[in-house]
Amino acid sequence: MKRFDPDLVFFEPRALDYPLGAALFHDFTASGVPVKMTTSHNQVTGIPGDTEIEQYRAAKRTLVVGVRKTLDFDTSKPSAEYAIPLATGCPGHCHYCYLQTTMSNKPYVRLYVNLEEILDQAKQYIEERKPEITRFEAACTGDPVAFEHLTGALAKYIGFMGQQEFGRLRFVTKFANIDSLLSIPHHRHTEIRFSINSEYVINYFEPNTSTFAERIEAAGKVAEAGYPLGFLIAPIVEYDGWQEGYGELIQQLKGRLGTTTSRITFELIQHRYTKTAKNTILRRYPKTKLSMDEEKRRVKWGRYGKFKYVYPQETETEMKEFFQREIMEAFPQGEILYFV
Numbered sequence: 001m002k003r004f005d006p007d008l009v010f011f012e013p014r015a016l017d018y019p020l021g022a023a024l025f026h027d028f029t030a031s032g033v034p035v036k037m038t039t040s041h042n043q044v045t046g047i048p049g050d051t052e053i054e055q056y057r058a059a060k061r062t063l064v065v066g067v068r069k070t071l072d073f074d075t076s077k078p079s080a081e082y083a084i085p086l087a088t089g090c091p092g093h094c095h096y097c098y099l100q101t102t103m104s105n106k107p108y109v110r111l112y113v114n115l116e117e118i119l120d121q122a123k124q125y126i127e128e129r130k131p132e133i134t135r136f137e138a139a140c141t142g143d144p145v146a147f148e149h150l151t152g153a154l155a156k157y158i159g160f161m162g163q164q165e166f167g168r169l170r171f172v173t174k175f176a177n178i179d180s181l182l183s184i185p186h187h188r189h190t191e192i193r194f195s196i197n198s199e200y201v202i203n204y205f206e207p208n209t210s211t212f213a214e215r216i217e218a219a220g221k222v223a224e225a226g227y228p229l230g231f232l233i234a235p236i237v238e239y240d241g242w243q244e245g246y247g248e249l250i251q252q253l254k255g256r257l258g259t260t261t262s263r264i265t266f267e268l269i270q271h272r273y274t275k276t277a278k279n280t281i282l283r284r285y286p287k288t289k290l291s292m293d294e295e296k297r298r299v300k301w302g303r304y305g306k307f308k309y310v311y312p313q314e315t316e317t318e319m320k321e322f323f324q325r326e327i328m329e330a331f332p333q334g335e336i337l338y339f340v
């Protein structure tokens with residue numbers, strides 16, 4: 001996987017008051033990449049492209065370095081108490097990405113440089129809740145590992161959380177550049193989850209992320225480094241040969257992690273979409289092979305009268321049984337947290 005190196009970088013002036021912001025400014029300026037100033041990320045203009053697709057692709061290659069002003073963290077229930085800010089956006093091009101709808105108008109990447117202030121706030125939240133454990137999720141607004149080579153933010157957060165008796169960190173990633181995290185004294189206070197899929201799904205629907213083999217290798221290294229480890233198999237896609245593809249995935253994981261005796265968690269999510277998401281995906285990725293045919297789907301109602309399209313009950317049951325069988329055979333110490 002090629003590391004994310006932006007084509008265009010904006011800086012908010014206040015970012016230069018922080019050592020990380022100043023260092024990034026120096027490095028980008030020296031590298032020759034176009035660097036501009038912007039009063040705020042909301043004021044970013046001049047992202048190139050004549051069509052929506054061109055602008056979208058250019059925005060994904062545009063970086064805004066700024067200061068996280070709001071230090072009230074969003075909640076992130078049920079998997080964590082708080083979403084800890086680190087970055088917003090992602091250079092990946094997964095066709096079904098949740099960011100397609102949550103940040104459709106501003107798909108550029110934002111990095112925050114006031115990491116100490118963010119950690120001070122995290123410390124406050126931990127103090128308020130102790131002796132209860134306070135969990136922080138670092139992947140609510142993008143994939144944090146994609147930018148680690150630029151900021152080292154995750155390394156800092158992991159080191160910080162390693163020292164917190166009552167604090168825990170977790171994040172999920174589709175990127176494999178985790179080598180810089182392996183030797184940090186994490187004290188098992190950070191859980192790393194890999195979003196993983198069959199080779200077919202990764203190759204066709206997850207451009208610009210780490211490959212199947214890279215993610216499996218990275219997961220092996222994370223397990224060897226003693227981190228709590230989990231896998232998010234999502235979205236599970238029905239295609240010709242899906243059983244073979246996902247069977248191969250489980251076997252490859254077993255091959256790399258078979259000697260691990262620690263608990264490994266699995267979260268399983270079948271592919272689902274809303275009409276809005278489908279329209280966005282087809283506009284952005286008009287040649288996608290992702291099947292979104294309502295005739296072949298079932299409506300699943302959620303809260304507030306909203307619904308999504310999921311697979312028919314028969315397919316869902318088949319998938320559920322398949323994964324339960326394959327995972328428990330390969331990983332007797334594994335734990336399937338849910339299938340939805």
Ligand code: SF4
Nearest residue numbers: 090092093094097174
């Ligand atoms: S890696 Fe995650 S955040 Fe990035 S584009 Fe893919 S789904 Fe979205």
